[in-house]
Amino acid sequence: MKQILVVASGLVHPNYFCHRAFRKLLSSIKGIRFEFISELSELSRVSLTSYEAIIFYFHKSKLEDTALEAVERYIFNGGSLLAVHSASASFKQNKRYFNLLGGKFINHGKIEPFTIKQASIPDSPFQFTDDFTVEDELYIHKYKEDVSVHYYSEVNQKKEPVVWTRELGKGKIAYCSLGHRASVFKIPQVQQIIEQSVKWLAR
Numbered sequence: 718m719k720q721i722l723v724v725a726s727g728l729v730h731p732n733y734f735c736h737r738a739f740r741k742l743l744s745s746i747k748g749i750r751f752e753f754i755s756e757l758s759e760l761s762r763v764s765l766t767s768y769e770a771i772i773f774y775f776h777k778s779k780l781e782d783t784a785l786e787a788v789e790r791y792i793f794n795g796g797s798l799l800a801v802h803s804a805s806a807s808f809k810q811n812k813r814y815f816n817l818l819g820g821k822f823i824n825h826g827k828i829e830p831f832t833i834k835q836a837s838i839p840d841s842p843f844q845f846t847d848d849f850t851v852e853d854e855l856y857i858h859k860y861k862e863d864v865s866v867h868y869y870s871e872v873n874q875k876k877e878p879v880v881w882t883r884e885l886g887k888g889k890i891a892y893c894s895l896g897h898r899a900s901v902f903k904i905p906q907v908q909q910i911i912e913q914s915v916k917w918l919a920r
Contacts, residue, residue, distance in 0.1 A: 719749045719919050720767060725774040726755040730803055731896060738899040739774055739801070746912050749919060757784040765791040769919035774896065776803035780811055789817060793886030797918035801911075802896030805858060818892055819883045820860030828897065831855050831870045833879050833906070842882070842917035843867050849906040855879075856894040868910065880910055882917075889918055 723743065725736055743751050752768075761783040765771065771791070792798060798817070806822035808814045815821040830852045835845060855870055857877060868880035882891045891914040895901050902908065 719769045721749055721751050721770045721772060721915065721919060722763070722765070722768045723751050723753045723772040723774065724755070724757055724760070725753060725772070726777070727775055727803075730776045731774060732899075734899040735896060735902070736774070738902040739896065742902045742908055742911055743772075743915070745908075746915055749915065757781065760784045761787045765796060766794075768796070770797035770799060770915065772799045772801065772915075773804040773807075774801040775807060777807045778809075780808040780814060785811070785813060785817075789813070792817065792888035792890065795887035797889045798891070799911075799914050799918055800890070800892045802856070802894060805856065805892060805894065816861075817885065817890070819864045819881065819885075819890060820858040820878070820892060823857045823859055825854040825856045828852060828854055833868050833870050835868055836866055838865055838867060841865075841867055843880075843910065843913050846906045846909060849904065851895060851901055851904060851907065852898065853895055853901050854897040858894070880914075882914075891918060 758781055765787060800818050805818055805820055830850050832848055832850050834848050860878060864881040864883045866878040866881050869876040869878050880893045893910060895907055
């Protein structure tokens with residue numbers, strides 16, 4: 718059975734209910750065993766090559782160089798990473814971290830409904846979904862030109878990425894900006910996005 722390591726923590730952002738809903742969603746994905754840790758410092762002490770992918774779902778301010786170097790080696794040598802919601806708003810001053818994710822959080826608006834559309838990309842790992850609406854924070858990012866945007870929302874006639882992927886070295890990275898509210902993880906299209914991201918990364 719394939720294994721994925723999840724680094725998830727937070728009582729306020731993301732809150733306990735978000736973590737519980739996210740964990741329930743992951744547990745529904747068949748054929749993969751998820752192992753959970755709460756601290757990034759543990760990444761430099763575990764064998765990351767034992768895992769098909771790692772997942773970040775947290776909001777943190779401190780990132781040790783040894784942990785970042787472990788993740789960088791893992792990705793460049795063929796590992797995979799899924800970053801969710803506030804993972805892109807963590808470690809705001811660390812350029813190496815954002816060079817890894819492919820995008821940097823700039824700001825967000827208030828919690829309100831917004832529509833998400835799927836981009837037409839050849840060989841996309843995501844099956845087609847109709848437009849759908851979520852009530853969540855819409856994150857605004859500065860992102861690198863090499864990311865492939867698969868889902869987006871429109872803000873002031875501009876497309877704002879919601880889900881992107883990229884390849885780095887021999888590895889693969891996916892990012893989903895949704896996840897401020899637990900109810901988001903109960904939306905079928907969001908469940909599909911997370912599941913297909915996981916399966917693409919673990920392939």
